[in-house]
Amino acid sequence: MDFNLTEERQMLQDTLRRFLAETDAQDSAVLWAELAELGIIGALFSEEDGGFGGSGFDLSVVFEEIGRAGASVPLLETGVLAGGLIAALGGEGDKTRLEDVIAGTQQLAFAHGEPLARYDLSHVGTTAKSTPDGYVLNGHKSVVMNGGRADTLIVSARTAGGVSDTDGISLFFVEASAVQRRSYQTISGADAAEIYLSDVNLPENALLGPIGGSFDAIETQVARATAALCAEAVGAMESAKGMTIEYLQTRQQFGRPIGKFQALQHRMADVLVEIEQARSATINICGHLTADRALRERHVSAAKNLIGRVGRLVAEECIQMHGGIGMTGEYALAGFAKRMTMIDHQWGDTDHHLERFIALSRG
Amino acid sequence: MDFNLTEERQMLQDTLRRFLAETDAQDSAVLWAELAELGIIGALFSEEDGGFGGSGFDLSVVFEEIGRAGASVPLLETGVLAGGLIAALGGEGDKTRLEDVIAGTQQLAFAHGEPLARYDLSHVGTTAKSTPDGYVLNGHKSVVMNGGRADTLIVSARTAGGVSDTDGISLFFVEASAVQRRSYQTISGADAAEIYLSDVNLPENALLGPIGGSFDAIETQVARATAALCAEAVGAMESAKGMTIEYLQTRQQFGRPIGKFQALQHRMADVLVEIEQARSATINICGHLTADRALRERHVSAAKNLIGRVGRLVAEECIQMHGGIGMTGEYALAGFAKRMTMIDHQWGDTDHHLERFIALSRG
Amino acid sequence: MDLAYTTDEQDFRAEVLSFLKAELDSRLADRVRLGKPLSKADYESWHASLNSRGWLAGNWPKHHGGAGWTPVERHIFEEETTLAHAPRIVPFGLTMLGPVLQAFGTPEQCGHYLPRILSGQDWWCQGYSEPGAGSDLAAVKTSAVRDGDHYVVNGQKTWTTLGQHANWIFCLVRTNAEVKAQEGISFLLIDMATPGVTVRPIVLLDGEAEVNEVFFDDVRVPVGNLVGEQDKGWTYAKYLLTHERTNIAGVGFSNAGLANVKRIASAEVSGGRPLIENPHFAARIAQVEIDLMAMSTTNSRTLAQAAAGQAPGAQSSMLKVKGTLIRQEITDLTRRAVGPYAAPFLPEALDDGYNGEPVGPDYATAASAQYFNNRKLSIFGGSNEIQRTIISKTILEL
């Protein structure tokens, strides 16, 4: 067992942390280009896919820093999810697409969720019907993160089976110009969109991966995305913790720093204990991304469940200990609290993963 | 709305509290006789049944004092459960039995639970077969409170239907001498027994109530018993609270009373809040014992669920705040903690009643 | 012991219900139910409806123009109006300042200010908290120095809820810095149109600007605007804080919120069936409902004590703690219930007159914002930490 970062990952962490602390790039396109230049996007891909990382612990290093800085960049969507699907399923012809992603010249999104899917990964109601020239897609994809900015979408659609079957799900490249999108911001400030596909005609080569057989790849990449989200949550927790400790040390009430009040001390101790739990759960998921499915998914659901619970605790306790100032929008704590809370709504919340963990434990 | 005790109930409370505080009756038979003489058993029955009470708030007054004193007497078994069943279902011929109960000259038990029943009230595997002269009973009744001391048992047995059907359950008077019993103590110091019925022959008139149709009466009396248990738990909580407050005021550590430590203050405040919740839940169940079944049972399950949760909190927090001394058997807190914990194991625990509340809410 | 309402009380409930049916605009009720913010006009029209029925000031005695209700009647009114998703009554003039004036103000002050509160001419806000003094309320720094017939006020108040709509503010000010913190405070009424008063909105984490900072820069306030005696303001401040707390538990809000989350969970689908049938989610709902059933009775017990003339004391702190925990749990459940649609946040969709389609179901529009906004419940109005300290000090007597 070894819990130290390799020298490379340590460097990656230092570089990214320093960059995010110092950057004043207000324009997200500029920020994106700079991240690409620093090699951050490449860190999400293995060497054979043109990157220099791609393992669970590469993801955790990168996303913990994203969370710590509260940066809003589509690394998860472009790099981990869509990029991961291309790396896993793509043919020779898709190599250039990956190169563009790593170079920062293309942004992607994975359009998978639907209004009735909730957190059910196999629920795909969007249809793809065969045509003489290729496929025609119809459906509505909901809360597609980075959906409003992506150049190209990877859209899941059903080519066979019932609406919740794991079999029969296929993936397609769809240019953003071919769909109708309604862009908006999430409450934690990220870009998202509703995507409407209305008789979208696609050529044969828009298909990514096997026809009707993409569920396993989706589950695998969502596992990686979940690991990244857990790490991002841990980063946000670390920042919230740091701000709260400093506030407890400096804020005076009743003639002394509020950190002198034992009730707050003990609650803060519990918060610290739980943040360590969150860090450990993240290590567990990151360390098991290449394990066999049963073991991997058990850790996915365990980690996401725990992160959801701890995220709520940390957000609520840090706001409470700050009092009124913690409620204000301009104070940075709000951003971290919102981010760690909203992570619970991506790829399965606490309850969803508890239920899934139980089912997976039953074997 | 009126939350004051009537003058009669106030007197009952004062009398019982003073008596239990002052009595030095070590022998349970003597204590029992004295309670009868004070009219405490009679307070559990309505006037038409020969008592002078019997409503939910009569039960709560009596059982809160039992809980407060940590008294171990079979009031619940003899008075509320078996006595209640006789009052509800008995004919003219059973009147003398009630008189004996109220006079304290007969002790009863309700032998209903079975090894595989857990908390399922309709699970009755014990059989009663018709014979030319009456009935023959076979089965095993488990954890029958007061089962080792009762003169007569009321035994539930199945005369028809499947093992979990509500229809087909009958009740029988069975003299203790007719069964095999294995007596033991519970961890909170009460008397209980396993009851084995092996070809127990009973005359026709051993039947109590309608053949195969006693489930509703059982549920109704168990609702009353649950109300009594909730009140007993509240009494135990009050005593544990009183001891803990005193300990916090007097125990010195690090040069001051431990009640000066804010972390303990705030936790004790939460304990106090929850005890008020427990008291209110008990008022709710006691105030709805004569409501229609749906409303009554919703309050039964709500109250028992809440009492189970709060009982655990109060027991654990009061022990924890006492530290080592709270762990010792001779210190009275242990008795209160054990009693409020074990009440969770009588007539359905927290989880059982949560699930039942959900089912009842669905309507 | 009797959990039933009297016939009179039942009749009163029926009256409230028929009033609500007749007077409560469904558009307004929908906005309240969905957690969308209300405009000044929304509040004013609801106040006016109530006032014309004589029900605006349920807690005021009749001779001051109030309804003179018993605590139980007030509770019934509160319960039914919240369950019907009526707007809340803005409390600053009606339940905060009103009783203070009635207890400590001059007949002239009562005669002048009370009718204007009822008519809506004046909208009051509260000047208690200061940036340096959150929970430590007595650490008031805003100073009022006597200068002839005026006090000259300098300083800053904060967390002033709905101050953007107000034309008057009641303030705790320091008139004596030489004595113990509690002893040099006065209670002053300030016309916000006076030169030197500046209001600046604070945007909260959900994007709403319902609280404000109020700055005082050499603001000249006539001495006639002093309530009671100079330097005795702490007494009036405490009276305000402990007196009018019949609704501190927020039972009505919780009942309405619970009904709302059940509706949402019936509409949402999880694993092929209504979310409300998912055992884990059903357990969360049941647990908070059971807590609320008990807390509602705790609240009624406290009301009964108040009706019998007993001061609630630590009881209202207990209700504040448990009441806010339950309300917050319900908003947390609402956020969970809406699933991925908790993420989209379109501030414009919260605006009155928004005609666009919501993203996702309409009930999701404000779910997350409400969750974050309601974190304030355990902070403002005496944080839950302060309440726990009050409870333990009362009981432990240490």
Add this chain to the structure above:
Amino acid sequence: MDLAYTTDEQDFRAEVLSFLKAELDSRLADRVRLGKPLSKADYESWHASLNSRGWLAGNWPKHHGGAGWTPVERHIFEEETTLAHAPRIVPFGLTMLGPVLQAFGTPEQCGHYLPRILSGQDWWCQGYSEPGAGSDLAAVKTSAVRDGDHYVVNGQKTWTTLGQHANWIFCLVRTNAEVKAQEGISFLLIDMATPGVTVRPIVLLDGEAEVNEVFFDDVRVPVGNLVGEQDKGWTYAKYLLTHERTNIAGVGFSNAGLANVKRIASAEVSGGRPLIENPHFAARIAQVEIDLMAMSTTNSRTLAQAAAGQAPGAQSSMLKVKGTLIRQEITDLTRRAVGPYAAPFLPEALDDGYNGEPVGPDYATAASAQYFNNRKLSIFGGSNEIQRTIISKTILEL
């Protein structure tokens, strides 16, 4: 980052497993699994088995007769022995006194006492807590007054676990009452056969008498029994408390307990199906299992730091808090799982050699008693309140 064990570590685990298969008596393992108390002979025979394999003192260096294991090896040993329901190693001589003697004792003391600990000749117990000083450990009142070549000891120790089996006790005693509480304490080894030593059992709430009071009445202790320097005992005491805490999280106990409660929940029937399939109970189990999976990794991270020579610091307090909460939750689940059979309590059924039938399933026999007994986990050995204070002081630096 690598969660895998090295080949050497995997080989070591295999060795431990085959040792357990060969040496662990199934009767003994059953008693441990069911939470039944062990006799002195039970502990001694298990110690002897381990000692003949050279594994009794995993944490001692080889030159003192220990196994000289790395923290990871100790963890593997702990994990496998607890999962196999082996008796715990009685810690007082082996993990408490041993390291103190090795760090601060004289060569003579080491040469004399250490081999006797390994051989089982001496059974040590701990004289830290006193009636007036629970969490406030430095408030030692038991006095030791120098009289020629002896100290004369008077006072009382309490919560002395398994003191009824012990022939030696290590004590904190006050040798100087004039200085700051921490500065006048000495660390003394006392032969319990010395006149004036009295042991009185304390019956705990579960009926067990595993802890004791120890009284000292003019007990004469040779000065050679002093460890280190007079008045410096606080240093050694803290060393003892902070040094040997690799197993403070009790991961092994929790793993074993979780496996046990799953077995019980598979056997119990609720509503016509195994209890473990009831969604509410399954959720409780899953929740604690998820917590345990994370805590186990937190524990491993701390071990890795220890192996790299870093002192664990606040980390061991965190492990103590979370570890005990998890263990207590598991015993609570066990109590719940057995249903109505949690109530019967037959102390005789816990005795070794009891031949009667249990009341209900055998796994229910000690379920409630274990639940109550394990309340001690968050009290003894530095209460969770003390741990939280340590954590917050370390982090907040206030």
